[in-house]
Amino acid sequence: MHDAVETHDWLTKDESRKVHFVKDAIVLHKSSRSQEWLNWGMRVVLAKNYIDNLREEAMKGWAEKLAQGWMPAPPPPGYMTVVRDGKRIHHFNPETYRSMQRIFQLMLEPQYTIETIRHKMTEFGLVTGKGRPFSKSHAHRILTNPFYIGTIRFNGNEYPGKQPHLISEELFNAVQAKISRKRPAKYRKHNPLLKGVMVCEHCGKNITWQLQKGRLYGSCQRKLEARKKQSFVREDAVLELIQGKLDELICPSPEVITWLTTLLHQDFQLSVNNVEEAQKALDERIERIKRMDDMLYDDKLAGLIFGERYQNKHDSFISEINDLQKQKGGISQEYETKYMNGISEIELSQDAKQLFADENTSSDDKRIILTKLFEKISLKDNSVSVTYTKLTQAIARNSGLSKEILGYAK
Ligand SMILES: [Zn+2]
DSSP: OOOHHHHHHHHHHTTOOEEEEEEEEEOOOOOHHHHHHHHHHHHHHHHHHHHHHHHHHHHHHHHHHHHHOOOOOOTTTTTEEEEEETEEEEEEEETTHHHHHHHHHHHHTTTHHHHHHHHHHHHHHOOOSOEEEEOHHHHHHHHOGGGTTEEEEETEEEEEEOOOSSSOOOHHHHHHHHHOOOOOOOOOGOOOOTTTTTTETOOOOBBEEETTTTTEEEEESSSOOTOOSOOEEEHHHHHHHHHHHHHHOOSSHHHHHHHHHHHHHHHHHHHHHHHHHHHHHHHHHHHHHHHHHHHHHHHHHTSSOOOHHHHHHHHHHHHHHHHHHHHHHHHHHHHHHHHHHHHHHHHHHHHHHHHOOOTTHHHHHHHHHHHEEEEEEEEETTEEEEEHHHHHHHHHHHHHHHHHTTOOOO
């Protein structure tokens, strides 16, 4: 109640000062009767008490909620508040939790930063309560919130939470590592970019890099008996080749990208239909086995089958059902992951050249770009070959085509 004390000091310093309390019809000034001052003081004390009580009550409520494993505040995107057994708890929001899972996965892709991922969030319909896009700092808060892996952060402390985990701890930690990663070291000469990315065509081992007169040279470590001479390749020459390959991926007309994405989507839709059919078939088999198990039980009741023999047959039915259930869950997930990866690879292919040339892109991210977009980068004697993946091969071919049509070709 600092304000009240200040009000008193302020009033008693100067006769002409007055404070009007409109609601209470009291006017205080220095020569106010002591009764009025007393009233004022009482009010201040009561108000202070009232506020303290409120805070205490609220704290008690919070503490109780926290002790029960629930956060006494609105949950981050992907969750919603539901009432269960009269209690307000947090559970997945069926409309947003998949998108939020996807955002965490995407955050590991080299083309995404907090700044760019927040646009993706808007695109996925993950927005503030007022329907506005998240600010950069808000997006940062969301992506670093351990709520997603079962920890409630509240008033500067952490508490174990009972909300379901939205993502694995592994994914969460990987995202944290990326977010907190410092700017790439300037001394990348000690950490060759192509380390672990380029292989020897002869033996399949990684090319090793060494510094000579300020330049990095790569070669195969294995000295094969058959080949006495060891060939070296200059790192900058390989990087130049790679940049050329990344340039070939860029489509001058966005229609090509739209077309590819649509194609991929159709492919996905087809697989979804196949999945649904496959799942229906599995469901039917499960039902059939259940009926057989029921009949077996009837036989047991009728005394047609006994003890151990019944148990063995029954167990084998149950294990078969479990296997089928497992199969059912696996297929749809697999197709979806493939599709999502395809989409993000197409996106990456368009930004890769610029990202690769940017010195703010970390070496780790650059290596991810290379391993995602190229099937293989290899050295054979004195020649380096860079092989696209099936998808990037298609993009390059179609980009080249549209460049020619549009007259970009040199
Ligand atoms: Zn070799």
